Amino acid sequence: MMKESANLVIQKKSLAEELAEQLQNQIKDGKFAVGQKLPTEPELMRIFGVGRSTVREAVKILVNMGFLKVQQGAGTFVENLTASNEPMEQRLRRADIHDLDEVRKILEIAIAGRAAERRTEQDIEKIEGFLDERGRTAEAGQLEACIEADVNFHIALAKATHNEILYELYRSAAIYLRKGFEHIYVDTACFLASQPTHKQLVRHIIAQDAREALHTINIILQEP
Known part of the structure; x- marks a missing residue:
């Protein structure tokens, strides 16, 4: 009892x-x-x-x-010790940060190639805007704002695939990753160091070069 x-x-x-x-x-x-x-x-x-x-x-x-x-x-x-049909949002909320990061990396590989093939001029404008903000906040040492810009940059890439399911999966995971990143990173050094490869990725997406975009995202995913 x-x-x-x-x-x-x-x-x-x-x-x-x-x-x-x-x-x-x-x-x-x-x-x-x-x-x-x-x-x-x-x-x-x-x-x-x-x-x-x-x-x-x-x-x-x-x-x-x-x-x-x-x-x-x-x-x-x-009936069960764990939820059998727990809503995805709730599962993501209680998910381990490392599991979320693994899902993010898998999705980003799928996103890069499709974004390169399907992006519009409007997509590019948003992607470049978040990339510029990422760079500015990294240089200024503004960690929270830099993480926000980085997450928004990758969400914009997901949006550029024009696959609503892929976009929603990434966006949902990214919401909870954002909070985890604030505990993982102590400064913006890693974001500043990876800014050139992020710029390179955008160049390939603008050029609609899916092959090079995939190559570059794999480099980015191996960076700290």
Whole structure:
């Protein structure tokens, strides 16, 4: 059985989401085994200090994610210790920075060649704008702004593929990578050093030379 604790009482506005997160964390931490029955609805209401509708909505959230299964007349049981159909945005949010970076590198190889083949003049204008900003902020030692410009530069390249799925995959991963980069890099030295190869990549994309663009992106991915 779940024990009462003062720090389990939820006081935030999104009560159902907060309760779902609390239960989800306890499931992931192994406090409930697969097949184990959760406390009854009244017990959850008492433990967390929330109403019946909040408990039901939280259970619904976890059922939709694949954590729980409701058996009519029997109760609510743990179905999985991890989400079976967790939304991609949520998976990316909790993903390891190294896993995200690996995905980024795989996507960037696919992006470089297609961007070179499909880019428009409008795409080039945006790409060059972010590249210039990347260089200026790197020279000025403005780390946060430099990371922002670098991420936006690569997102613009993904947009230039005119493949909406490829673009959305990269954009979604990049959002969470941006935060990770702020902990990895201590200054802009690496960005400054890699600016020439980034300029070279843009030249190949402007020239619509997919082969050289692929060659250059591979060099960039090996840089610190």
